[in-house]
Each structure stands twice: as structure tokens, then as C-alpha cells.
Amino acid sequence: MEKRYVLALDQGTTSSRAIVFDRRGRIRGSAQHPFRQVxxxxxxxxHDPREIASSQxxxxVEAMVSSGVSPDEIDSIGITNQRETTVVWNKKTGEPLCNAIVWQCRRTAAMIDELCGHPDVAAMVRAKTGLVPDAYFSASKMRWILDNVEGARELADAGELAFGTVDSWLVWCLTAGAVHATDVTNASRTMLFDIHEGRWDAELLELFGVPASTLPDVRPSSADYGVTAYPGLPAGIPIRGVAGDQQAALFGQCCFSAGRAKNTYGTGCFLLMHTGERAVESAHGLVTTIAASAPGAQGIEYALEGSVFVAGALIQWLRDELDIIGSAAESEALAASVQDTAGVYVVPAFTGLGAPYWDAQARGAIFGLTRGATRAHVVRAALESLAFQVADVARTMEQDAGIVIDQLNVDGGASANDLLMQMxxxxxxxxxxxxxxxxxxxxGAAFLAGLNTGFWESLQEIRAMREPDEHFLPAMDEATREERMAGWHDAVRRVLTD
Structure with a gap:
């Protein structure tokens, strides 16, 4: 039967999704299910690794059945996943030893301070991994499991334990234990991987006490990850693409070369700029990470990554806590009902401020309120704060990379807001x-899989088949832009504690 589709498995922090794409990159069918947060x-x-696997x-299967697509029509599978979340399981039985420790978990913060507190150690970690030592990444989660889960250290020393991020757990499950592998993008988020040498690093493994025997094989993002063999599932479908969610989005946005950037507007924002084969070291606390590459790439490709902590969460706060909008969709119409913010600025530092400020103790505030300020002005100022925060990260990236961002590709829920995109x-x-x-x-996960099999022949074909983008062009004069940014930076200074 003709291979007409690629299946993408999108395993997120709160839900698992599957989407069937056709040769034009259009969605033929999809399914999504949430799972329990512990x-x-x-x-x-x-997270319970069994629930991650069963939901995914x-x-x-549901996506194929609901869309009327036969397994025989599926060319390949691409996997994208929540990053840094750490799973451990028994190689012999395939059973998880404990719940997965999620990227958001802060239980190992004190361990990071203890192991990486010396400036020389922190500098070594940063130089090799591109990451700022933090409990966010996988290494300390692995160490915690070895130190605290009964029998874990003994199984690891006996070579019977498997560690992995969520992608490698899904690959193991889908192939019925035949393949224990991850891709370079996920490996680059563990804090155990030398992003310059492209391998697990012995010094980092020793620092965190993680045996090399527990770790997955590291492969390119577009590569052979075995075939499906899980009982009850369609058998023999090739798994040919794997990438962490933000790198997959960068690839899905066709940001294949240095200077191309994308921003995802989710609960927070993730801004990534492709930097080609140059691993740019940030002077502003941004993360240097590996980008997903198409088959045939000559070397490792890199990206700079910066995060805005509060984006869509700010709109939820306006709805759920302040109760000044009835729905997220209402924010656009209400904000558009006024010409400007009447001097109001919202600084959404609910959990501190990230790049380029890095003040964990900063807290949110609303400035510039007068008797004439209405809820419409506050909502407009909230939307504008998202644009200000992204601009701060983008300007920082430009300084680090020496590349001007003259175009930004966008996705995520809040990107549907036309007013925000114009802002x-x-x-x-x-x-x-x-x-x-x-x-x-x-x-992006589908592209990586289909390029490996020849379902899509080249990056040029992918670029050409994209539906025409909607474009938003600058309409603000330079003086007004500078005035607005100056007001924003003044508001930010008022909440900084340093």
C-alpha cells in the first residue's frame, strides 16, 4: 500500500497527542489525552511512566482510527517530547523503578548547589554542556533516584538499569525493549553531554555519579530508532525522528540556518535562534543547545535558547485571579478597544525574572495607574508585556550571536492573537x-522522520510546501518604540531586588 502519511507523537508535560500529517504537511487526524500530575x-x-506510555x-491508535488511516499507509513515526523529565526502568523487566521526575521539579536544587557550587565546577559544566547548572536539567534527577530509590544503585552497578528522557522511554516501549536510544537534542538537556564533542562526558558522569551503562545510545534527530513491536499496536512502522519539543518546533518552523528564530507562546515563551555550526556562548545567561538537523548534516548544529517565565499564564491570571476577562480569547477584543495602555505597565514577575535580568526574587507589579485607567488598559498592558519580554530576550540573543533578528516565526496558543502579534x-x-x-x-518531528525515509526529499521541498504564512509588519515609529521600551525597562528596574 502507498505510504501517504507520517505520524507524529507529541508527548507533553500535561497531555499526550498524536497527529497524522499528509505529504503537504496538513493535518489528516489527531487525538489527545491528558494524564495525571503527581x-x-x-x-x-x-509523572507515572506507565501513564505516559499508555496515553501516548x-x-x-486513536489518531489513525479516527482519521481512517490504515497503519499500512504510515511511512514513519516522529517523536517529540517534554524535555529534561527523567525516567528510570529495569532493562530486564521493562518496569519503571519509580515515577518520572518532571523538568519542573525542584527537589534537587540543594544538590546542584552542593555539587556545582564551586565557580570552577560551574564553569566546567557550562563550558561542556552550554547549560547553567540547575535542578531543571536531568543529571541531578538521575543522581537523586540512585541515592533515594531502594535498589537503584545496586541495579545500576550491575548494568541492569536504564535511564532516559521521555523520548527514550517511548522508543523503548514502542520497540518492545529492542532500542535504548535518544537524540542529540534531548541528550544536550541532561547536563551530562558534551555538546562540542557530541558524546556523554566522563567528567560529568563522575560528578553526578551516573554510570555510563545506564544511558541511552545518542543518535542524530533524523535517524533509525527501530520499528514498532509493542503488543497490540501495528507492527513494523519505522521510527525515524526524535527531538525535544522546542528543537522540534524550531525545525517545524523551517529555521534551518543561522539567524532564523522562532518563538513559542505557551504558558511561558521559548525563543530559539539557530546559530549554524557555531556554539555561541552567551554572556547573558542564555542556554546554548543542540538544534535538530536533517539527514546529511556535516556537523553538529546549535541554537541559543531563552525563556520568558510567564506568557499565557499571565492571561490565565487576568481571567482566573483578577476576573477581569471571561476567556483568553476576550483579551484581544478588550485590549483593542483602547488605543494605548494610558501609561500602564504590567511586569509579570510572578516567579522572578529570567534573561537578561535573572532575579529570582523579583515579583510582579502594575505601574502607571491613574483614575482613568480601566481594565481594558490593564489587559492591553498585559499583552504588551509579553512583547516586551520577548524583545528583551531577542535583543540579548542578537548581542550574543552578532546576528540581527529581522524575522521571527511564531507558534503556540497566544500566537493566534492578532493584536499581540502586531505588538x-x-x-x-x-x-x-x-x-x-x-x-x-x-x-517538526514528522519532518525529521519523513526526511530520513525519503517521504520528503529535501529541506527545499519542505519550505516550498508550507502554507503561506500570515505576516505582521512593524507599524510603529522609532521614537514611539524607544519611548515604550524605556517605560518598560523603568518598570522592570522597580521590581528588581539586586
Missing amino acids: YPQPGWVE LGVM QSDILNAQINRPVVIESTAL
Whole structure:
């Protein structure tokens, strides 16, 4: 039967999705299911690996059935996943030893301070991994499991334990234990991987006490990850693409070369700029990470990554806590009902401020209120704060990389807000490109798989088949832009504690 589709498995922090894409990159069918969030203690976050697997394998079948697609028509599978979340299982039985420790979990913060507190150690970690030592990444989560789960250290020393991020757990499950592998993008988020040499690093493994025998084989993002062999699932479908969610989105947005950038507007924002084969070291606390590459790439490709902590979460706060909007969609119409913010600025530092400020103790505030300020002005100022924050990260990236961002590709839920996209274009002074298919993360995983099999022949074919983007062009004069940014930076200074 003719291979007409690629199946993308998108395993996220709160739900698992599967999307069937056709040769034109259009969605033929999809399915999504949430799964349980486990909070054993304040600051601790866990997932049951069995629920991750069962929800993901379930939607895989559901997406095919609901769209009327036969397994024989599926060319290949691409996987994208929540990054840094750590799973450990028994190689012999395939059973998880404990719940997965989620990327959000802060239980190992003190361990990071203890192991990486010396400036020389922190510098070594940063130089090799491109990461700032933090509990966010996988290494300390692995160490915690070895130190605290009964029998874990003994099994690891006996070579019977497997560690992995969520992608490698899914690959293991899908191939019925035949393949224990991860891709370079996920490996680069563990804090155990030398992103310059492209391998697990012995010095880092010793620092965190993680045996090399527990770790997956590291492969390119577009490569052979075995075939499906899980009982009850369609057998023999090749798994040919794997990438962490933000790198998959960068690829799905066709940011294949240095200077191309994308921003995902989710609960927070993730801004990534491709830097080619140059690993740019940030002077502003941004993360240097590995980008997903197409088959045939000559070397490792890299990206700079910066995060805005609060984006869509700010709109939720306006709705749920302040109760000044009834729905997220209402924010656009209400903000558009006034010409400007009447001097109001919202600084959404609910959990501190990230790049380029890095003040964990900063807290949110609203400035510039007068008797004439209305809820419409506050909502407009909230939307504008998202554009300001993204612009701050983008300007920092430009300084680090020496590359001007004149176009920014966007995706994520809030990218559907036309007013916000125009604000972003005005504040950043750049063209904003919004694709018709905004499922960039899943599409990137599909592209990586289909390029490996020849379902799609080249990056040029992928670029050519994209639906025409919607474009937003700057319409703000330079004087107004500078005035607005100056007001924003003054508001930020008022909440900084340093």
C-alpha cells in the first residue's frame, strides 16, 4: 500500500497527542489525552511512566482510527517530547523503578548547589554542556533516584538499569525493549553531554555519579530508532525522528540556518535562534543547545535558547485571579478597544525574572495607574508585556550571536492573537511570520522522520510546501518604540531586588 502519511507523537508535560500529517504537511487526524500530575511534596513534580506510555500509545491508535488511516499507509513515526523529565526502568523487566521526575521539579536544587557550587565546577559544566547548572536539567534527577530509590544503585552497578528522557522511554516501549536510544537534542538537556564533542562526558558522569551503562545510545534527530513491536499496536512502522519539543518546533518552523528564530507562546515563551555550526556562548545567561538537523548534516548544529517565565499564564491570571476577562480569547477584543495602555505597565514577575535580568526574587507589579485607567488598559498592558519580554530576550540573543533578528516565526496558543502579534512586530521591529499550521512541534518531528525515509526529499521541498504564512509588519515609529521600551525597562528596574 502507498505510504501517504507520517505520524507524529507529541508527548507533553500535561497531555499526550498524536497527529497524522499528509505529504503537504496538513493535518489528516489527531487525538489527545491528558494524564495525571503527581505532587508528592511542595516543589516536587512527578509523572507515572506507565501513564505516559499508555496515553501516548493510546492516542497513536486513536489518531489513525479516527482519521481512517490504515497503519499500512504510515511511512514513519516522529517523536517529540517534554524535555529534561527523567525516567528510570529495569532493562530486564521493562518496569519503571519509580515515577518520572518532571523538568519542573525542584527537589534537587540543594544538590546542584552542593555539587556545582564551586565557580570552577560551574564553569566546567557550562563550558561542556552550554547549560547553567540547575535542578531543571536531568543529571541531578538521575543522581537523586540512585541515592533515594531502594535498589537503584545496586541495579545500576550491575548494568541492569536504564535511564532516559521521555523520548527514550517511548522508543523503548514502542520497540518492545529492542532500542535504548535518544537524540542529540534531548541528550544536550541532561547536563551530562558534551555538546562540542557530541558524546556523554566522563567528567560529568563522575560528578553526578551516573554510570555510563545506564544511558541511552545518542543518535542524530533524523535517524533509525527501530520499528514498532509493542503488543497490540501495528507492527513494523519505522521510527525515524526524535527531538525535544522546542528543537522540534524550531525545525517545524523551517529555521534551518543561522539567524532564523522562532518563538513559542505557551504558558511561558521559548525563543530559539539557530546559530549554524557555531556554539555561541552567551554572556547573558542564555542556554546554548543542540538544534535538530536533517539527514546529511556535516556537523553538529546549535541554537541559543531563552525563556520568558510567564506568557499565557499571565492571561490565565487576568481571567482566573483578577476576573477581569471571561476567556483568553476576550483579551484581544478588550485590549483593542483602547488605543494605548494610558501609561500602564504590567511586569509579570510572578516567579522572578529570567534573561537578561535573572532575579529570582523579583515579583510582579502594575505601574502607571491613574483614575482613568480601566481594565481594558490593564489587559492591553498585559499583552504588551509579553512583547516586551520577548524583545528583551531577542535583543540579548542578537548581542550574543552578532546576528540581527529581522524575522521571527511564531507558534503556540497566544500566537493566534492578532493584536499581540502586531505588538510583537512593532516592539521588536521585525516581521512576524505565523504559519497556517501552528502545530510546529509535531510537524517538526514528522519532518525529521519523513526526511530520513525519503517521504520528503529535501529541506527545499519542505519550505516550498508550507502554507503561506500570515505576516505582521512593524507599524510603529522609532521614537514611539524607544519611548515604550524605556517605560518598560523603568518598570522592570522597580521590581528588581539586586
